[in-house]
Amino acid sequence: LHVRFCVVPSPYADEIAQIAREFAAMDPNARRVVVAGEDDYPEEEVAVAIADVANPGAVVLTQAGNVYAVLDVDDARNGGLIDLSFAKARIA
Amino acid sequence: MKRLLLILFVAMPALGQGRPYILSVEEIPQGNANAILCPQTSADCSADILSTLQITPNLANVPRPATATASLNADEASDGQRRAHLNEALGELNQSLDLSRQIIERHGAGEQSEALEAMSDQFARLRIALNDAVVKYLAVDRPGEDIQRGEEYRAAFRTPSATGQWLAEQIRTLDQRAAARAAAGGLQLRLAAARVRANAPPEPLHLPGYDTYEPLSVTPIQRITFNVSSEERARNAADVQATAAIVSLVRTNFKALADAYKKQLADARARVDAALGAVRQSVARNGDLNVPVAMLAKDLNDLAAGASEPLKSQLTKTAADTTTLAATVQTTISALTAAQTSLASVPSKLDSSSMNVAAGRPDLVLDNVLGIAAGAQTTVTSTIAALRSAHDVLPPQLAAVESDLRALGANAPAVGSLVVARVRADLIEAIVAPIRDLDATKLILGALGNRNAASSAKTAGPVADVSAPQVTTVANPMPTRLEIARTDPRDNDTIDLAAQVLDGANGVVYEEHRSVRVRFYGWHSGLSSGLVFVRAQETAQENLKPEAAAIWRIVRTPRPWEDNWRHWYFRARPAVGMHLTTLHFGGDNDAVQFGLGVSAHLFDDFFQLGYGWNLGSTTRRGYGYFGLGVMKILRDALAGR
Numbered sequence: 037l038h039v040r041f042c043v044v045p046s047p048y049a050d051e052i053a054q055i056a057r058e059f060a061a062m063d064p065n066a067r068r069v070v071v072a073g074e075d076d077y078p079e080e081e082v083a084v085a086i087a088d089v090a091n092p093g094a095v096v097l098t099q100a101g102n103v104y105a106v107l108d109v110d111d112a113r114n115g116g117l118i119d120l121s122f123a124k125a126r127i128a
Numbered sequence: 129m130k131r132l133l134l135i136l137f138v139a140m141p142a143l144g145q146g147r148p149y150i151l152s153v154e155e156i157p158q159g160n161a162n163a164i165l166c167p168q169t170s171a172d173c174s175a176d177i178l179s180t181l182q183i184t185p186n187l188a189n190v191p192r193p194a195t196a197t198a199s200l201n202a203d204e205a206s207d208g209q210r211r212a213h214l215n216e217a218l219g220e221l222n223q224s225l226d227l228s229r230q231i232i233e234r235h236g237a238g239e240q241s242e243a244l245e246a247m248s249d250q251f252a253r254l255r256i257a258l259n260d261a262v263v264k265y266l267a268v269d270r271p272g273e274d275i276q277r278g279e280e281y282r283a284a285f286r287t288p289s290a291t292g293q294w295l296a297e298q299i300r301t302l303d304q305r306a307a308a309r310a311a312a313g314g315l316q317l318r319l320a321a322a323r324v325r326a327n328a329p330p331e332p333l334h335l336p337g338y339d340t341y342e343p344l345s346v347t348p349i350q351r352i353t354f355n356v357s358s359e360e361r362a363r364n365a366a367d368v369q370a371t372a373a374i375v376s377l378v379r380t381n382f383k384a385l386a387d388a389y390k391k392q393l394a395d396a397r398a399r400v401d402a403a404l405g406a407v408r409q410s411v412a413r414n415g416d417l418n419v420p421v422a423m424l425a426k427d428l429n430d431l432a433a434g435a436s437e438p439l440k441s442q443l444t445k446t447a448a449d450t451t452t453l454a455a456t457v458q459t460t461i462s463a464l465t466a467a468q469t470s471l472a473s474v475p476s477k478l479d480s481s482s483m484n485v486a487a488g489r490p491d492l493v494l495d496n497v498l499g500i501a502a503g504a505q506t507t508v509t510s511t512i513a514a515l516r517s518a519h520d521v522l523p524p525q526l527a528a529v530e531s532d533l534r535a536l537g538a539n540a541p542a543v544g545s546l547v548v549a550r551v552r553a554d555l556i557e558a559i560v561a562p563i564r565d566l567d568a569t570k571l572i573l574g575a576l577g578n579r580n581a582a583s584s585a586k587t588a589g590p591v592a593d594v595s596a597p598q599v600t601t602v603a604n605p606m607p608t609r610l611e612i613a614r615t616d617p618r619d620n621d622t623i624d625l626a627a628q629v630l631d632g633a634n635g636v637v638y639e640e641h642r643s644v645r646v647r648f649y650g651w652h653s654g655l656s657s658g659l660v661f662v663r664a665q666e667t668a669q670e671n672l673k674p675e676a677a678a679i680w681r682i683v684r685t686p687r688p689w690e691d692n693w694r695h696w697y698f699r700a701r702p703a704v705g706m707h708l709t710t711l712h713f714g715g716d717n718d719a720v721q722f723g724l725g726v727s728a729h730l731f732d733d734f735f736q737l738g739y740g741w742n743l744g745s746t747t748r749r750g751y752g753y754f755g756l757g758v759m760k761i762l763r764d765a766l767a768g769r
Binding site: 055058059061062063064065066110111114115116117118119120122123124126127 | 224228231232234235236244245247248249251252253255256259262276277281282284285286287288290
């Protein structure tokens with residue numbers, strides 16, 4: 037099971053997906069990036085998670101499918117925070 | 129005068145101990161128990177093999193002229209902190225990248241395992257630690273700021289590959305500052321470590337922050353384990369063999385030589401046994417293969433007789449090709465049967481007990497062994513030739529029949545393709561394994577007769593890599609750690625720590641060496657050997673005759689400070705374990721037997737007692753022994769010379 041980095045639709049979605057994929061590629065066994073429209077994009081969980089967040093950029097789900105973190109657009113473009121979210125969600 | 133000398137004699141040790149070393153060495157035991165500080169005024173100390181050494185340089189202890197500044201490095205403390213965080217980050221980054229490569233490779237190969245999951249967990253921990261170290265580094269200059277939202281942090285993690293470059297830039301900046309300070313008159317430090325082992329050249333070790341050597345991987349060491357390292361196994365095997373050689377000296381001078389040959393012959397025998405097993409299976413499976421192939425040829429001929437052209441010609445050609453194949457199959461099966469018969473006699477020829485025939489005549493042992501090897505080699509060579517010939521001839525004939533059957537299409541007999549598949553899978557493939565085993569056997573047997581082979585192998589060793597990594601000069605001395613398990617350690621190794629202090633003009637102003645002896649302290653398992661004197665339960669069988677024993681035992685090595693009456697085991701060094709020993713129930717001319725049992729040792733394996741049972745006997749199997757750890761004594765004596 038993977039930690040899923042779900043890219044929320046936004047003007048920066050492509051940029052976020054690209055950098056997140058680079059960090060996900062370091063551990064293909066545990067990390068995965070999904071964007072809106074893909075089969076395993078969890079529409080409902082993401083919608084609930086970003087309900088009260090201004091400028092949501094991504095939602096990080098643990099292996100069990102629980103929401104680990106919601107990153108705003110600014111944080112979701114920050115490679116260090118992407119890497120850290122992947123790692124912390126893995127051992128959460 | 130005498131009084132002056134006496135005063136000097138008494139005062140010198142005190143003078144020597146007046147100044148502490150600039151290197152402070154702490155042993156951090158496994159499991160992060162309380163650190164043990166090596167005496168600060170003694171050059172030597174010891175540490176457990178599973179511990180980590182924390183080495184802290186302190187340039188304030190460098191002897192300096194009274195006019196010099198007290199602490200030239202006081203204003204560099206923040207750079208010291210920065211460098212420590214950067215080194216930590218660099219370590220985490222390197223480990224995580226290494227792990228990432230492994231994960232990608234194994235995941236790409238389709239692996240799904242608990243081991244891979246554990247690697248992903250470890251990767252996550254390393255990335256968290258890397259992130260943390262970078263944050264701490266940046267926080268040195270920006271205390272209280274939200275580091276992770278800053279531009280520098282973003283730059284450090286712009287992409288996965290950017291982090292290494294960013295760290296290198298930061299380290300370069302620190303180095304430039306350090307060089308500038310050094311030019312202004314500050315002290316610099318060079319720190320190096322090496323593992324010193326008896327009868328081996330010193331091995332340089334990596335000290336994080338002080339050199340560019342590659343770190344060694346951690347040697348898996350367990351306190352109590354039946355898994356014995358290959359080195360310890362080899363050492364013990366050598367000890368047991370050497371003990372056996374001593375025993376042999378008592379029995380016959382040539383037994384040691386025979387033992388060496390026995391070992392090789394046993395290997396050859398195992399391979400012949402494997403080949404014979406494969407051939408037997410193949411004969412059992414294919415003994416009736418002649419019948420279906422011959423039947424196929426007959427069916428094709430019958431069909432051709434009743435057919436009209438052009439089908440008749442096609443069937444006739446297929447029948448002819450199948451008849452040729454049938455003949456070769458028959459030849460091959462005959463060859464396999466012959467190989468089975470001839471190989472069946474080889475293992476008994478290679479049976480090491482056959483060498484005991486000459487035990488009473490040492491001068492005949494060598495000739496006997498070489499004669500056995502030569503006889504077996506002839507059989508093996510001819511068998512390989514027969515099998516290889518069959519293996520090479522069958523495929524083209526089989527291909528011809530296959531091509532014919534394809535051309536016949538629906539007119540081909542239904543069993544045709546089945547017979548072809550069986551010939552390929554059961555006969556051709558089955559011959560491959562025996563050929564491989566017998567080829568290896570031929571090499572072993574050939575080597576037995578070739579006395580130049582061993583010396584040729586020795587001269588063809590690898591050439592040492594001399595692309596020398598460097599010990600670097602550091603202007604910001606900081607603590608560093610050395611995991612002893614990363615030094616490929618053995619009990620009684622010594623780790624030498626050398627420090628050189630340089631001034632602004634790169635002149636050495638001070639140098640010191642400290643050494644840490646590596647010991648396996650506490651309870652631990654290991655191998656031992658003994659020259660034991662066996663007394664059988666039935667003393668007529670064997671009565672206090674020397675034998676060689678290999679022992680696995682658990683022993684407790686006490687710390688030096690346990691040398692007092694409360695720790696009786698300090699001197700007694702008790703150990704308990706299990707042994708395997710050679711036996712000669714029934715006299716010297718009988719084949720060697722083996723006994724298995726329990727053992728108890730005292731005084732560091734010197735004095736040994738054991739009780740066991742002869743595995744080669746069904747009645748009156750019991751025996752007892754007392755023994756001496758002669759090889760250990762000899763090794764210690766030689767090491768002390």
